[in-house]
Amino acid sequence: MGRGKVELKKIENPTSRQVTFSKRRNGLLKKAFELSILCDAEVALLIFSSSGKVYQFASHDMDRTISKYRDEVGLPDSNEARASRSIEFWISEINELTRAAEELELKLKHLAGEELTMLGMKDLKQLERQLRTGIDRVRSKKRRIIADHINQLKRNQRALQEENTLLKKTARLHEFHEEVPFIPAVFEELVHASHLRANPEQGSSFTSTTSQ
Numbered sequence: 177m178g179r180g181k182v183e184l185k186k187i188e189n190p191t192s193r194q195v196t197f198s199k200r201r202n203g204l205l206k207k208a209f210e211l212s213i214l215c216d217a218e219v220a221l222l223i224f225s226s227s228g229k230v231y232q233f234a235s236h237d238m239d240r241t242i243s244k245y246r247d248e249v250g251l252p253d254s255n256e257a258r259a260s261r262s263i264e265f266w267i268s269e270i271n272e273l274t275r276a277a278e279e280l281e282l283k284l285k286h287l288a289g290e291e292l293t294m295l296g297m298k299d300l301k302q303l304e305r306q307l308r309t310g311i312d313r314v315r316s317k318k319r320r321i322i323a324d325h326i327n328q329l330k331r332n333q334r335a336l337q338e339e340n341t342l343l344k345k346t347a348r349l350h351e352f353h354e355e356v357p358f359i360p361a362v363f364e365e366l367v368h369a370s371h372l373r374a375n376p377e378q379g380s381s382f383t384s385t386t387s388q
Contacts, residue, residue: 193226201231208233220245 187193201223212219212235220241223231234241245251285291286303287310295303 197225201225205231205233209235218244 187196204223205221208219208221211217217235218241219233219235220238221233225231232238282291286295287307292300292303
């Protein structure tokens, strides 16, 4: 009784599928070897399992055989293919950057009120919102700068007023000394006390100056 025809379909059971793969893989590798010997053929065989593991047989150098196959069917060499893909990638990147630069340049022109002809009502409203937001930020920054400047002017004014008050006190002491002949040591003590009240931190330096 003859052997029944086996239906070709995927074996669902993983164990049975692995057993069948191992048997047929070994048979296929053996047939490739026999073909290369019996017929003096250049044979290259690559097998990838479902898990990605590779099995191969080559009667000659595998790379040479693959390169020969590429030349025969008109496929580019692997190095040329990589170079071609690299060139295509950089061309794509350059084109993308060029488009992005053109879009940014057009947006800047829109913000400057230029080339608005192609904008519809929705685009114009969005542009108006962007301009209002930008103006609000500029005004806020301007107010902060003005406030800082005013505070600095007030600090300078207070410093000048304090210096002016000190000078007036010193002038009055000199005038009083000219009108009333004080003893020099007493006059120096009065000037020293006046300076200490106005500038406590300069007391030590003023003392050394008057003592000389």
